[in-house]
Amino acid sequence: MTTHLTVMAAGTGVNGVALAVLIALFLLVTVAGFMASRFQRGESLESLDEWGLGGRKFGTWITWFLLGGDLYTAYTFVAVPAAMFATGAVAGFFAVPYTIVLYPIIFIFMARLWSVSHRHGYVTTADFVRGRYDSRGLSLAVAVTGFVATMPYIALQLVGIQAVLEVAGVGGGDNILAKDAPLFIAFAVLAAFTYSSGLRAPAVIAFVKDILIYLVIIVAVVYLPGQVGGWDNIFGSAQEKMATVNEATGKPTGAFLPGVGAGWAYATLALGSAMALFMYPHSVTASLSSNSRNTIRRNAAILPAYSFVLGLLALLGWVAIAAGTQPIGLDGEANAQLVIPQLFEDMFPAWFAGVAFAAIAIGALVPAAIMSIAAANTFSRNIYKEWLKPDATPKQEAKVSKLMSLLVKAFALVFVLTLDKQNAINFQLLGGIWILQTFPAVVFSLFTRWFHRWALLAGWAVAMVYGTVEAYQVVNPVTGKHFGGSLALMPGIEQMGYIAMTAFVLNVVVAVVLSAILNAMKTSNGSDETIPFDYFADADDPRVQKDLSEHSHHGDPYGDPDDIAGNAPAR
Amino acid sequence: MAIAGVLLLIPIVALLWVPSYARTDPELFGFPFFFWYQFLWVFICSALTWTAYRLTLSARGRTTRQEGEDR
Numbered sequence: 001m002t003t004h005l006t007v008m009a010a011g012t013g014v015n016g017v018a019l020a021v022l023i024a025l026f027l028l029v030t031v032a033g034f035m036a037s038r039f040q041r042g043e044s045l046e047s048l049d050e051w052g053l054g055g056r057k058f059g060t061w062i063t064w065f066l067l068g069g070d071l072y073t074a075y076t077f078v079a080v081p082a083a084m085f086a087t088g089a090v091a092g093f094f095a096v097p098y099t100i101v102l103y104p105i106i107f108i109f110m111a112r113l114w115s116v117s118h119r120h121g122y123v124t125t126a127d128f129v130r131g132r133y134d135s136r137g138l139s140l141a142v143a144v145t146g147f148v149a150t151m152p153y154i155a156l157q158l159v160g161i162q163a164v165l166e167v168a169g170v171g172g173g174d175n176i177l178a179k180d181a182p183l184f185i186a187f188a189v190l191a192a193f194t195y196s197s198g199l200r201a202p203a204v205i206a207f208v209k210d211i212l213i214y215l216v217i218i219v220a221v222v223y224l225p226g227q228v229g230g231w232d233n234i235f236g237s238a239q240e241k242m243a244t245v246n247e248a249t250g251k252p253t254g255a256f257l258p259g260v261g262a263g264w265a266y267a268t269l270a271l272g273s274a275m276a277l278f279m280y281p282h283s284v285t286a287s288l289s290s291n292s293r294n295t296i297r298r299n300a301a302i303l304p305a306y307s308f309v310l311g312l313l314a315l316l317g318w319v320a321i322a323a324g325t326q327p328i329g330l331d332g333e334a335n336a337q338l339v340i341p342q343l344f345e346d347m348f349p350a351w352f353a354g355v356a357f358a359a360i361a362i363g364a365l366v367p368a369a370i371m372s373i374a375a376a377n378t379f380s381r382n383i384y385k386e387w388l389k390p391d392a393t394p395k396q397e398a399k400v401s402k403l404m405s406l407l408v409k410a411f412a413l414v415f416v417l418t419l420d421k422q423n424a425i426n427f428q429l430l431g432g433i434w435i436l437q438t439f440p441a442v443v444f445s446l447f448t449r450w451f452h453r454w455a456l457l458a459g460w461a462v463a464m465v466y467g468t469v470e471a472y473q474v475v476n477p478v479t480g481k482h483f484g485g486s487l488a489l490m491p492g493i494e495q496m497g498y499i500a501m502t503a504f505v506l507n508v509v510v511a512v513v514l515s516a517i518l519n520a521m522k523t524s525n526g527s528d529e530t531i532p533f534d535y536f537a538d539a540d541d542p543r544v545q546k547d548l549s550e551h552s553h554h555g556d557p558y559g560d561p562d563d564i565a566g567n568a569p570a571r
Numbered sequence: 572m573a574i575a576g577v578l579l580l581i582p583i584v585a586l587l588w589v590p591s592y593a594r595t596d597p598e599l600f601g602f603p604f605f606f607w608y609q610f611l612w613v614f615i616c617s618a619l620t621w622t623a624y625r626l627t628l629s630a631r632g633r634t635t636r637q638e639g640e641d642r
Contacts, residue, residue, distance in 0.1 A: 089605070096609045097586040100616045104579035107620055231601030257605050263589030271587055294628070301621035308613045315606070 014169030015345060021354025022168055022361065029208050029362050030193060072213060074160020074364035076310050078337055079425035084317030085327075086336040088242045088254030090262050090269075091425070092314050097270040099307035106278050107300040111293045112446045112535040113284070118544040119534040125284055125442045126382040132445050133453040134526035136386065141460050142438045143382035146281040147408065149435035150375040152419075152427040153280065154412035157368035159337055159424045161186035162416075164357045166330055167341035180417070186364075187413050194369040194405055205366050212359040214309075216344075220319075220356070221312045224347055228322040238318040261495045265487055268498035269429070275439055276432040276500060281374035282367070292539040316340055323347065337424050368409070376405035420481040429486035433467040433500040440504075440511050446535065452525050455514030463507035470499045572630050575623040582616040 076095070084092035113128065122128045125146065130139035165182035225231055235256075242254040258266040277283055287296055320327075320343040327338035344356040380401040385392050392400070415427065441456045476484025490497040518525075537544050585591075586609070595603040602610075 093606075093609075097612075100609070100612055101583045101586055103616060103620050104583055104623075107579055107623060108576075235601065235603055257595065257603070258589055258593045260590075263593060266589045266593075267587040271583075294624075297620075297624045297627070301617055301624055304613045304617040304620075308610060311606070311610055311613070 015167075015350055015353065017350035018345065018354035018357060019168045019170070021351050022164070022357040025212070025355065025358035026189075026361060029205055029358075030189075032205060032208060072210070072306060072310075072363055073367040074157045074163075074360070075425070075428050076313055077213075077360045077363055078160040078163050078340055079156055079428065080310070080314045081317035081320070081340045082336040082338075083423070083425045084314050085320050085325075085339045086254065086317075086423075088238070088256055090255045090258050090266050092317060093311070094266050094269040094273070095314060096307060096311040097266075098273040099310055100304060101270060102274040102277060103300040103303055105274055106287075107297055109443050109446050110278060110287055110296045110300075113442075114288060114290070114293045114296055115537045115544070116446070116530055116534045117288055118539075118547045119537050119541070120530065121547050123285075123288065124281060124378045124381055125279065125438065126378060129441050129445065130382075130386075131529045132449070133456075133528070135453040135457075138441055138453050138457045138460075139382055140387070141457055142441055143378050143386075145434055145438050145460075145464070146279070146378045147375050147383070149431040150280060150282065150371050151408060151411045152415050152431040154368050154371050154409060155415035155419075156424050156427040157364040157371075158183060158186050158190070158412055158416050159421050159427070160364035161190070161361050163335075163337045164341050164361045167338055167345055168354075168357055183413070183416060186361075187409060190365055190368050190372075191406055191409055193365065194372055194409075195402055205362065209359070209362045209366050212355065213363055216356045216359045217309055217312060219348075219352070220316060220344070224316070224319050224323070224343075227347060228319060234315070234318050234322040237322040241321050264490065264493060264495040264497045268490075268501040269487075272436060272498040272500040272504070273429070273432055275504075276436040279435045279438050279442060280371070280431075281378045282371040285374040285377065286370065294538070316343065319343065335422060337421065368412075372405040372408045372412075373401070375408045376401040376403075379404040379408075419483055420476050420479050422479065423476070423485065426483070426486055429498070429500070430471060430483060432498075433471055433486065433503060434464065436500045436504050437463040437467065437507050440508055444511075449525065449528060450515060450519070451511055452515040452518040452523065454523070455511045455518055458514050459507040459509075459511035462510050463503040466506055467499055467503035470503070474499075572627065575626040575630075578619045578623045578626075581619060582612060586612060 080092050080095045082092075113125075116122065116128060116131075120127075120131055122131065124143065126139045126143035129142050130136060133139075162182040165185060170182050170185065225234060228234060239256045242252060242256045244253050245251070246253045255262060278287070290296055290299070317339060320339045323343060323346065325339055325343045325346060327335055327342045329335040329338060341357060341360065345353045348356060380392075380397050384400045384404075385397055389396070419427070421427075437460050440451065440459060444451055445456075470488045471486060472482050474485040474488060475482055486499055487496045488499050488502065489495070490502050539545065592608045593605055595605065597604055599607045
């Protein structure tokens with residue numbers, strides 16, 4: 001232990017009361033999680049649908065909480081305010097238009113996906129693509145993308161839990177294990193939690209979490225601005241900080257408002273993130289868990305309540321500027337990701353700081369659990385059962401799912417350890433670059449079969465390579481690491497924009513051109529096992545009812561009654 | 572249905588047109604325009620989405636009765 005570290009320990013120290021409250025609430029919630037396995041229980045937890053989809057019996061309110069659980073994550077609580085704190089409105093506040101335009105977008109396509117999925121027993125977007133085009137290749141591409149893109153998103157949640165533990169004073173020291181102890185603890189808790197409970201536990205905990213979060217947010221938003229001189233002073237301090245020159249780059253620190261040209265970055269970040277979110281396996285899982293087609297649309301109208309709170313949380317990053325918060329990590333380095341926990345520790349009594357810490361930690365744990373379960377489901381259905389072991393029993397499938405949910409978290413851990421965690425919001429943006437490339441194959445196909453399956457596959461491949469290479473080439477000027485950001489020059493527009501959107505445009509162009517050529521050549525576009533009616537069926541449809549009620553012991557992979565794709569009744 | 576589509580398109584266009592609101596004045600309760608304007612859209616978007624939802628419900632009811640299959 002060096003003198004330097006001793007000084008740091010004295011400076012930040014273990015916050016005993018806050019830590020005790022944090023642990024107590026955390027334990028309480030974990031117990032609730034395990035009891036949740038009994039909640040609305042189906043016949044057994046052995047099969048994949050039981051463990052992964054909670055039996056598909058969730059109504060409007062549970063779905064609301066579950067979907068909120070996807071949105072209200074460490075992204076909202078740690079990454080967005082940290083981005084606001086560090087570089088201002090373009091990097092952080094785009095999350096508000098993102099979560100607003102999100103709902104009209106899902107309103108348009110999610111009801112169709114719900115209907116066709118329940119008519120055919122689809123559980124993932126890859127299931128749908130396979131049924132629509134009878135194409136194993138395209139289905140595999142969608143499945144692999146979902147699995148891989150979830151990893152950085154889970155990594156973001158680990159960074160969130162780590163930030164809380166670090167500010168509470170856990171960990172620190174000079175060997176690798178002790179230095180990253182908060183991260184490993186976060187990982188261990190998450191893994192144990194998910195492995196033993198399935199999707200029901202997160203659904204129950206989402207209630208506890210949202211109550212805690214609302215409590216903390218209301219207190220923070222009502223109490224804190226007055227403590228630092230009101231909103232005038234907050235915006236004034238932020239404007240001042242963003243205008244100062246950053247020594248590393250020689251440019252202003254950040255943007256108070258999107259300036260000339262930065263509108264492109266702001267708009268593409270918002271739109272790209274919005275289109276990407278409901279391509280992630282976990283969002284699809286949550287949407288399909290609802291009990292009727294209209295649950296999704298009703299939710300699209302009531303979910304924006306979350307966006308309002310998200311905006312207030314983003315502004316807490318600027319409250320921290322006005323409060324003069326110094327987010328110093330246990331290694332003595334400044335780390336913007338710690339800014340919100342640090343703000344809470346500085347401004348709140350210790351016991352309430354503990355409540356706030358628990359809200360953030362649980363708020364990261366729940367979505368991380370949901371994400372890893374959904375990614376694992378995709379793997380076991382569309383990769384393991386489809387390609388590796390077609391005759392797997394439901395029990396084997398569930399077992400592989402559980403193992404993969406561990407593996408996906410392990411990869412997430414690798415992301416945190418190797419990439420630049422100073423800019424955690426970039427983890428989510430990186431996942432967005434990948435997952436958005438499945439949008440044409442999934443969403444366009446919900447409306448039309450004009451696109452050719454090979455054209456969609458080619459568009460996906462080109463965009464994945466382009467997006468990954470572009471993102472790799474973004475180097476953080478301070479740390480010198482690759483994958484340092486998600487903005488790059490957009491060819492043709494010559495302004496900075498979100499790489500995901502540039503890649504998406506490329507994706508669509510390739511898909512359109514090749515589809516036109518392949519269709520003109522009359523190349524087979526596979527057989528379609530869906531019919532137009534499938535896209536409008538609601539919970540009163542007999543086949544949907546059968547799917548809803550029997551899903552827990554639904555053994556066949558695609559729900560097609562005779563397992564022969566493309567022989568659905570004539571139109 | 573076309574009306575519902577337009578209602579859903581309005582917030583997307585409004586919020587992606589960033590130069591239309593990237594300014595500080597007029598302020599409201601100390602919030603620069605840029606911020607309170609986007610907060611306002613949370614409610615407008617919610618109202619528009621709800622209206623679109625009601626519209627699709629009634630459209631669905633009509634077509635189901637007439638054709639035995641909804642659109």
